[in-house]
Amino acid sequence: MSNYSLSYIIRKNKMRKDGTCPIYARIEVEGDRVEFSTKRKVKPKDWVNKKQKTSESTEYLEEVNNYLDVIKVKALKAYNQLLLQDKLITAKEIRDIVTGKKIEVRKIIEEFEVHNRQIKKLVGTEYAEATYTKYERIKECLEDFIWQEKGQGDVPMREINLAFIQDLESHLKSEFDLSHNTALKYLDGIKKIVLKGFNNGWIDKNPFVNYKRREKKKIPTFLTDEELKAIQEVDLKGINRLQKVKDFFVFSCFTGLSYKDLKNLTYKNLREEDGEIWINTRRTKTKEPVRLILLPPAMKIYRKYEKQNPKYDDVVLPVTSNQNCNAYLKEIADLARLKKKLTFHVARHTFATTVTLNKGVPMEVVQILMGHSSRSSTEHYARISSNSVNNELQQLKTKF
Template sequence: MNKTFTLLYFLKKGKLQSDGTVPIYLRLTIDGKRADISSKRYIDPKKWNAKAQKVDGKSEETRSVNVYLKTLEQQVYDAHRELLDAGKHITAETLKNKLTGVEEKQRLLVQIMEQHNKNLEALIGKGYSRATWVKYTTTSRHVKDFLKWKFNLADISIKDLSFEFASDFEFYLKSQKSIDINTNAKYIKNLKKIVKECVAKGWLEKDPFMSFKLKAKASDRTFLTQHELDLLENKQFTIERLNHIKDIFLFSCYTGLAYIDLANLKSYQISIGIDGEKWIFTSRQKSDEPSHVPLLPTAMAIIEKYAAHPKVLNSGKLLPIPSNQKVNSYLKEIADVCGITKELTFHVARHTFATTVTLTNGVPIESVSKMLGHKKLQTTQIYAKILDKRVSDDMKVLRTKLTKEDGSDHLKAITG
């Protein structure tokens, strides 16, 4: 229900006619937003009574104008009542359209999403990644499937969106698509973002999903322990392609680069850093955040090993990188040979850099966050939470220190 609804007649003196008359306009104000309608009546401004909202005088012409203004006012109230009875979303603009016979442009959710995705596709490589575009196109496909399943519709007006719509969409993704809770939350987050853009553009007065809270659970970050990393690093395979994939994986373990960022890395992006040593200077494709990483000895050795590789020489890329699908397929084979029971994917290398290689060895979390190209320190803190080993090592140091300071006599006194 609208909070306020007021009508006001006023003269538009800026539209003074050659005969000295000015037009009378009707202003509709609903919830603080205005829309003006011309009454198509003109009067001498000296005869206008703003307080009484009528023309002063007793002539037949004056009486006719005043009757017309009252009739127009009643038409506004009748139109308002019709919109209410029809359950329509009423704004000053929709009421004006109703009165003037203008058909309000209907804005449909799927159409808006598809235009959003089309715009996003045009910006791939210009601040947005292909992966982001794929996520939004997948979200759009799920919304279309949901509309068919729930309403047997191909599209829906954004003004018909509600908390219930978001809740039903979440249920659909879980029950019909068997999508896990975290992926589910990502699709709904994408939908919410597009709906917020509709609010920002003035197509919706308020966010219909405002009260809907995303549900997600903290996901485990699989990473290699130092023992597992040593196993992998020291393993020499008789099959060359496995040695190649192992090296690529290890490079990420010692630099923290995601697959796509490593695949795109060029030789010229290796340069001398502030400390006089070689660094990687790049930006994450996912977020366009800068990622500057000093090269550790293992990573440097891998670069030198492949410097003369034909694919490196012909492409200008830093390393010869197979497709992500191939890499992950071979990593499963490598894990089996090394006796590593964890599911090995390329992204495990990035997690290993964040935990085993850096945080566990005392690199400050702020520095790790900078190297990983995280926008927020909060994202990096996920890794800090899982490092029980670091806590154990720190407490061992404290335990040794306290034992030396207190001496054995103090311990004997406690134990009796």
């Protein structure tokens, strides 16, 4: 950084009646030089030019030094900011940023829109459509909060503080009826935009630093062996719409595929080896690879809907909309006399616990079958799977 420097000088030619002289800051970049008043003054006897600071013999002189340090930090930050943005760096440009003559006013909703447009461009390559939809929903909720609290459509990012974040959390829960953990996930999306502003120097501090984020632990809902059997055996003859959704749900219970992955499953994802059907795909959400064999209950459903001479991109199962599936699953649960609310999340959780971990499948294998990107996601199911713990203890007991 040899082309940049900041120094302080006292203007003795502008000495005041009380014997003090104004302190000026001098910025130099590649021979280009500008000077500006720091709005601080000092007597010549109290200025140590070699150290570029006052003698600190009084409280006022200590405050002057602290203020000069702040200017130095701001100037260096401005220099680095211009360097990062690949902009022309001049002494005047740095001075204007330090003195506030050139402050970039960035607004949170505007930046959110920029962010969401970038996400939309990458849908299908780096992001799923659901990710874009999620960020759009977060932006809408934030806009609603700003309108109700500020009476305007947007606010500068520098106006966001801890109180703003805490009030927003309450707004998400009360006005949009979001659960505690979902509200925190929405705030994570907003934090991403705020951090971008902080890292780019548009705001001086990160307002999320002192925000205490505490998730509430949730126990995933899954079916026991008896409940899964009740679903498989429920009589739905003559009710074709329910029979189909039941088949899709049971297929998910024995493969661990999410609703989206099930809906997108095509014949190109299947391979037959020695009479067995293998699924080779990637999770829509995490892009993690999934490779698993069709267990007998899933194989039975596959054969039921199997097409003759299918095309490469034909879907394996004619899955309907998620809204219809969930509505029909409620009817199925009632007919099977189950009190649990059935969703495809429940089917996936059932595969992780009842179908695999409880049957002694090692956690490392379940992680691969589920398409989890981290072991901690799979361990979550192991903690709630009391049967697997019981099985391990029974095996340990036989060794004594």
